[in-house]
Amino acid sequence: xNVTFIGAGNVATHLARAxxxxxxxxxxxxxxxxxxxxxxxxxxxxxxTTEISEVRPGADLYIFSVKDNALEELVGELPPNDGLWIHxxxxxxxxxxxxxxxxxxxxxxxxxxxxxxxxxxxxxPLFIEGATAEDTARLTALARRxxxxxxxxxxxxxxxxxxxxxxxxxxxxxxxxxxxxxLAGQAIPFDVLLPLIDETAAKVHDLTPAQAQTGPAIRYDExxxxxxxxxxxxxxxxxxxxLVSQSIHKxxxxx
Amino acid sequence: xNVTFIGAGNVATHLARAxxxxxxxxxxxxxxxxxxxxxxxxxxxxxxTTEISEVRPGADLYIFSVKDNALEELVGELPPNDGLWIHxxxxxxxxxxxxxxxxxxxxxxxxxxxxxxxxxxxxxPLFIEGATAEDTARLTALARRxxxxxxxxxxxxxxxxxxxxxxxxxxxxxxxxxxxxxLAGQAIPFDVLLPLIDETAAKVHDLTPAQAQTGPAIRYDExxxxxxxxxxxxxxxxxxxxLVSQSIHKxxxxx
Numbered sequence: 001x002n003v004t005f006i007g008a009g010n011v012a013t014h015l016a017r018a019x020x021x022x023x024x025x026x027x028x029x030x031x032x033x034x035x036x037x038x039x040x041x042x043x044x045x046x047x048x049t050t051e052i053s054e055v056r057p058g059a060d061l062y063i064f065s066v067k068d069n070a071l072e073e074l075v076g077e078l079p080p081n082d083g084l085w086i087h088x089x090x091x092x093x094x095x096x097x098x099x100x101x102x103x104x105x106x107x108x109x110x111x112x113x114x115x116x117x118x119x120x121x122x123x124x125p126l127f128i129e130g131a132t133a134e135d136t137a138r139l140t141a142l143a144r145r146x147x148x149x150x151x152x153x154x155x156x157x158x159x160x161x162x163x164x165x166x167x168x169x170x171x172x173x174x175x176x177x178x179x180x181x182x183l184a185g186q187a188i189p190f191d192v193l194l195p196l197i198d199e200t201a202a203k204v205h206d207l208t209p210a211q212a213q214t215g216p217a218i219r220y221d222e223x224x225x226x227x228x229x230x231x232x233x234x235x236x237x238x239x240x241x242x243l244v245s246q247s248i249h250k251x252x253x254x255x
Numbered sequence: 256x257n258v259t260f261i262g263a264g265n266v267a268t269h270l271a272r273a274x275x276x277x278x279x280x281x282x283x284x285x286x287x288x289x290x291x292x293x294x295x296x297x298x299x300x301x302x303x304t305t306e307i308s309e310v311r312p313g314a315d316l317y318i319f320s321v322k323d324n325a326l327e328e329l330v331g332e333l334p335p336n337d338g339l340w341i342h343x344x345x346x347x348x349x350x351x352x353x354x355x356x357x358x359x360x361x362x363x364x365x366x367x368x369x370x371x372x373x374x375x376x377x378x379x380p381l382f383i384e385g386a387t388a389e390d391t392a393r394l395t396a397l398a399r400r401x402x403x404x405x406x407x408x409x410x411x412x413x414x415x416x417x418x419x420x421x422x423x424x425x426x427x428x429x430x431x432x433x434x435x436x437x438l439a440g441q442a443i444p445f446d447v448l449l450p451l452i453d454e455t456a457a458k459v460h461d462l463t464p465a466q467a468q469t470g471p472a473i474r475y476d477e478x479x480x481x482x483x484x485x486x487x488x489x490x491x492x493x494x495x496x497x498l499v500s501q502s503i504h505k506x507x508x509x510x
Binding site for chain 2 (some may be wrong): 112113116124163180182190198200201207224244
């Protein structure tokens with residue numbers, strides 16, 4: 001089995017490494033950016049191009065892993081072939097391939113990827129969807145070579161999974177960023193937060209987030225909340241603090 | 256050295272266990288709630304009371320670990336004695352002890368405590384403050400018996416540390432809760448998020464939160480943001496999503 005990568009960003013890079021480790025041969029890498037295309041191609045030992053017209057038709061698998069707003073255009077530009085075309089986007093429907101590909105599907109890895117951090121794919125939940133039973137079966141077999149957690153999920157439900165991931169990852173990381181900014185104002189290093197951050201994540205392995213919730217907002221302790229609001233100069237951040245505190249309290253009294 | 260606990264909640268329970276393991280003898284436990292007082296006293300093998308007037312004067316250390324709004328009242332009700340009085344609250348000033356205690360200070364552990372989860376105190380950063388150089392020295396010696404990370408921090412700066420902890424822990428956990436609620440609406444178990452939650456926390460050991468930020472908000476991808484907003488029925492949650500996304504984007508372009 002061989003695979004061509006359309007897009008060479010964080011997701012493509014991690015997926016490509018995992019596929020290579022699983023014995024799948026890389027055929028070609030396309031990226032609009034020569035630096036990205038050549039870097040991934042070098043890792044994989046295959047050719048690369050920045051022209052979609054130069055993508056060769058003979059691969060078994062075409063993985064489109066690009067920004068959402070570039071996906072449909074690229075799919076339209078690649079001439080139909082006999083390979084299985086898949087994308088890796090949480091919020092994009094599988095049916096964007098309809099009329100362009102003969103065999104298609106989605107493989108959505110529920111994880112946050114940065115090129116510089118190695119990750120074991122075996123622990124990453126992979127959510128797949130195929131256009132036909134045959135496509136689904138091929139994707140399932142492929143996904144199981146990469147991960148111990150493979151599930152079929154429709155495009156409709158995958159959108160909610162992506163929304164949940166934005167809260168659990170992107171918004172969480174932003175909470176870390178805001179905490180770090182508050183500490184920086186006091187010349188306290190970010191590192192002091194790491195045991196707290198780790199334990200906050202570890203707790204929800206054993207407790208539900210509702211059981212794990214602590215702090216002033218859960219009991220809507222106005223004394224502490226008002227004192228803390230008074231420490232925040234930025235009006236937008238003050239509003240964010242107020243809204244999240246209200247939301248915590250609301251979930252506590254009416255989950 | 257022996258210690259009396261005023262308050263028997265999560266922080267008191269964890270601190271008491273750590274002190275016991277460090278060879279400090281428990282003298283007495285006070286809590287308004289008999290069940291809490293007796294449970295902690297039983298763990299420690301000491302007496303307990305629900306009457307502040309029955310707290311005995313001879314202990315070396317009195318640890319006030321109660322809700323912020325009960326702290327000042329309790330401090331006023333305990334007759335002065337020769338022990339070192341400390342509290343464990345992030346946002347309360349050390350000087351609330353002035354006029355009530357002869358020796359006093361603060362020991363603030365930067366961690367989230369639930370009674371049911373064991374924790375190693377050695378990794379928990381402890382921030383201390385003493386009324387005099389002598390009180391600070393005694394508190395430093397005590398804190399070093401419990402943790403490898405002991406720092407002196409003023410009440411003024413500790414308030415910001417507590418605010419940062421609310422973001423890094425309480426708000427983060429609420430992001431987990433909201434993610435879980437979104438998944439529950441699709442009958443998807445919370446557990447699928449755990450590898451993502453763990454990696455999000457692990458990333459900021461190696462990268463700054465700004466470097467670790469991923470997702471639609473950082474590039475303010477309006478296409479994805481509007482699609483995701485359309486999935487959220489609750490107007491308050493929609494507003495929270497909008498505000499956090501704006502804040503992520505703002506930090507990305509103007510940190």
